[in-house]
Amino acid sequence: MSVPLASTFLQSPSFLDVLYIIAFALFIQGLRGLAGPTSAVRGNRTAAIGMAIAVIATLLQHGEHRWGLIALGIALGAAVGVPAARQVKMTAMPQMVALFNGVGGGAVALISWVEFRRLGSSYGVVTVRDGAFTIASHTAPPTYVAIFSVFAAIVGSVSFWGSNIAFGKLQEIIPGRPISFGSAQQVVNLVLLVLALAAGVDLVAGAHSQLLFIGMLVCAGLLGNAVVLPIGGADMPVVISMLNAFTGLSAAATGVALNNPALIVAGMIVGASGSILTNLMAVAMNRSIPAIVAGGFGGGGAVEGASGAGEHAGTVRSTTAADAAIQLAYANRVMIVPGYGMAVAQAQHAVRELTKALEARQVEVSFAIHPVAGRMPGHMNVLLAEADVPYDQLEEMEEANQEFGRTDVSLVIGANDVTNPAAKNTPSSPIYGMPILEVANSHSVIVIKRSMNPGFAGIENELYYEPETTMLFGDAKSAVSEITAELAQL
Amino acid sequence: MILASVLTTNLAILVLAGFIGFVVISKIPNTLHTPLMSGTNAIHGIVLLGALLLLALPEFGLLFRLDALSEVLLVIAIAFGTINIVGGFLVTDRMLEMFKPKPKARGGDGAQDEPGGEQGPGGKQ
Numbered sequence: 296m297s298v299p300l301a302s303t304f305l306q307s308p309s310f311l312d313v314l315y316i317i318a319f320a321l322f323i324q325g326l327r328g329l330a331g332p333t334s335a336v337r338g339n340r341t342a343a344i345g346m347a348i349a350v351i352a353t354l355l356q357h358g359e360h361r362w363g364l365i366a367l368g369i370a371l372g373a374a375v376g377v378p379a380a381r382q383v384k385m386t387a388m389p390q391m392v393a394l395f396n397g398v399g400g401g402a403v404a405l406i407s408w409v410e411f412r413r414l415g416s417s418y419g420v421v422t423v424r425d426g427a428f429t430i431a432s433h434t435a436p437p438t439y440v441a442i443f444s445v446f447a448a449i450v451g452s453v454s455f456w457g458s459n460i461a462f463g464k465l466q467e468i469i470p471g472r473p474i475s476f477g478s479a480q481q482v483v484n485l486v487l488l489v490l491a492l493a494a495g496v497d498l499v500a501g502a503h504s505q506l507l508f509i510g511m512l513v514c515a516g517l518l519g520n521a522v523v524l525p526i527g528g529a530d531m532p533v534v535i536s537m538l539n540a541f542t543g544l545s546a547a548a549t550g551v552a553l554n555n556p557a558l559i560v561a562g563m564i565v566g567a568s569g570s571i572l573t574n575l576m577a578v579a580m581n582r583s584i585p586a587i588v589a590g591g592f593g594g595g596g597a598v599e600g601a602s603g604a605g606e607h608a609g610t611v612r613s614t615t616a617a618d619a620a621i622q623l624a625y626a627n628r629v630m631i632v633p634g635y636g637m638a639v640a641q642a643q644h645a646v647r648e649l650t651k652a653l654e655a656r657q658v659e660v661s662f663a664i665h666p667v668a669g670r671m672p673g674h675m676n677v678l679l680a681e682a683d684v685p686y687d688q689l690e691e692m693e694e695a696n697q698e699f700g701r702t703d704v705s706l707v708i709g710a711n712d713v714t715n716p717a718a719k720n721t722p723s724s725p726i727y728g729m730p731i732l733e734v735a736n737s738h739s740v741i742v743i744k745r746s747m748n749p750g751f752a753g754i755e756n757e758l759y760y761e762p763e764t765t766m767l768f769g770d771a772k773s774a775v776s777e778i779t780a781e782l783a784q785l
Numbered sequence: 786m787i788l789a790s791v792l793t794t795n796l797a798i799l800v801l802a803g804f805i806g807f808v809v810i811s812k813i814p815n816t817l818h819t820p821l822m823s824g825t826n827a828i829h830g831i832v833l834l835g836a837l838l839l840l841a842l843p844e845f846g847l848l849f850r851l852d853a854l855s856e857v858l859l860v861i862a863i864a865f866g867t868i869n870i871v872g873g874f875l876v877t878d879r880m881l882e883m884f885k886p887k888p889k890a891r892g893g894d895g896a897q898d899e900p901g902g903e904q905g906p907g908g909k910q
Binding site: 325340342372398413556565 | 819839856
């Protein structure tokens with residue numbers, strides 16, 4: 296008797312609901328922890344514990360669990376996810392986040408598909424939440440279940456394909472430059488959206504056609520492709536964040552359809568946070584989200600950049616590591632401006648060595664961090680933290696811009712678009728209006744760059760033609776190491 | 786009646802959760818945005834629960850039986866959800882480990898330290 300009693304208690308709806316409540320309290324507490332650099336690790340682990348509790352509670356639900364299939368799925372997922380997460384380099388983090396986001400969206404779409412197949416053939420309503428499956432037979436499933444399932448399917452599918460394209464672009468499998476149908480782009484997007492929605496409405500209205508559902512998934516998937524493909528690299532962080540919010544919202548919709556509070560709460564929190572983050576990033580770049588989604592950066596940007604390339608007849612002065620070392624050694628104040636170039640070259644540790652060498656010579660060194668430097672907000676902070684750069688040496692954009700006036704040397708390491716004065720001076724430029732780091736205000740500028748190729752956004756940078764700017768061509772890591780070596784010999 | 790109240794309860798949860806999300810997250814500093822995105826990204830892996838629930842539906846006579854296709858779809862969904870959760874939390878943990886203050890003297894003696902590259906996070910895990 297005791298065993299059934301125990302299992303009855305464990306499977307009682309109230310107990311499982313309490314577990315869910317504990318789980319999402321832990322999610323919220325975990326996210327609060329993420330608000331500070333010292334509590335962040337604990338915050339993330341708290342959220343992970345919440346997730347474990349939610350999964351266990353779900354497995355305790357009364358029902359016929361197919362343990363073999365569950366184990367198979369989890370084993371497959373762990374076999375892919377664990378090594379990927381452990382081995383990925385810090386520089387490839389944005390693509391990894393895009394990929395993880397994509398599979399989440401994919402899961403939502405697949406679940407909705409199965410949910411639709413279930414709705415199509417059931418004669419009763421199954422309420423899963425109350426542990427002991429209540430069944431109201433001979434009632435059609437309520438319409439809202441279908442509405443939320445269809446919403447989740449469309450958004451999940453967009454998120455899956457969009458994230459995969461974002462991954463491909465950041466991993467440079469797909470060219471980072473905008474790819475689009477030109478002026479037909481918005482029409483194509485609109486048609487795909489309308490087709491997906493029309494199929495969705497038809498399904499909600501009671502059309503139980505598998506083909507229609509698959510057609511809707513395909514349209515939404517194509518829409519995901521069509522939306523992300525034309526977006527230039529510089530806007531990619533905003534896009535990933537937006538897709539992250541989408542996946543969260545679709546998970547919340549799945550939660551409503553399946554009547555599961557843990558899914559609703561967790562999904563919605565992600566939806567809200569992703570929206571805030573997306574908005575913050577868009578504001579930092581002075582771009583509106585609709586403009587990004589409509590492919591605003593796409594066509595116009597690339598053409599502008601290409602024609603701009605020919606205009607500059609100005610001279611570019613190149614320098615050597617030895618000269619750069621002398622310039623830096625005799626400066627009072629040096630501002631380092633890192634960008635994606637530092638990330639790809641894995642130069643953060645070399646940069647840290649350089650700052651130490653400069654500090655030993657009583658040079659004041661700080662870092663100017665543009666909100667969208669690299670490929671994600673905070674990308675530079677993560678890399679510099681990895682290299683033990685103290686938190687208080689990092690200055691955010693507004694702070695840094697006030698400092699440039701009294702900075703002797705700005706050392707730009709692989710940052711391009713975020714320093715481009717065209718954003719302030721050239722109204723026709725696609726990045727016009729984006730706040731930039733005003734490095735040109737400092738007394739001199741040294742730019743470390745691999746070549747004169749324009750940046751990810753494909754726009755020429757006027758900064759390189761300024762008289763106070765010198766260019767040190769080369770891989771960021773070796774260039775910085777050379778400067779450090781030269782410093783030691785002074 | 787009962788169904789309507791289930792829906793309204795869920796909608797209330799939805800709205801309140803949205804507000805909590807806004808309030809909790811608007812306090813997070815710029816510098817932690819990447820780990821934040823990565824952490825919330827892991828949390829939406831909770832869709833895994835959806836797949837688990839659907840797999841556990843009872844097989845009553847009148848009710849839907851999972852056919853082979855549904856089972857395959859759900860196994861893939863479970864795998865996707867697991868990748869999302871496990872990968873997401875691990876990656877976030879790795880990133881955040883780097884923000885932890887490290888017990889290491891710093892100051893005027895900076896130049897004599899060994900290159901920091903040897904003691905990256907990889908060695909810790």
